[in-house]
Amino acid sequence: MPAMSSRGGRRRTINEINMVPFIDVMLVLLIIFMVSAPLITTGVVDLPSVGRSSQQPQHVVHVIVGADEKLKVRVDSQEPQPISLSGLAERVKQAQDGDPKTPVVISADKAVRYEAVVKAMDKLQAAGVQRVGLAVRQGSTSEN
Helix, strand or coil, rough: CCCCCCCCCEEEEECCCCCCHHHHHHHHHHHHHHHHHHCCCCCCCCCCCCCCCCCCCCCCCEECCCCCCCCCEEEEECCCCEECCCCHHHHHCCCCCCCCCEEEEECCCCCCHHHHHHHHHHHHHHHHHHHHEEEECCCCCCCC
């Protein structure tokens, strides 16, 4: 029965929100989440490792992305030659000499935006270049 207050000769009901059912539901949900949280398995991500090959390939095409986002192509140990993004795929195909297994290595300055590297990779992939890799520097990875 709702609480009543009597003032004078009139009766009126006191309107209050009953919080007990709300608190009960929240406690049940809290217990359910506390019990089920340890049962949830976390996803395992297998990251690739960087290793050294026992034998370096004889013919390698290097695509160099400079700090100013300008591209250069170096074939084997020749001097790097500047090239535009639109002519990159054609130059790399020409440097591969018809062998799609010739590796292409992209190296970029650490100050360059990642978008420039992705654009170069996208151009090469669209042209059908199969073996494209990123150059990494061995040693300390945390620089402050």
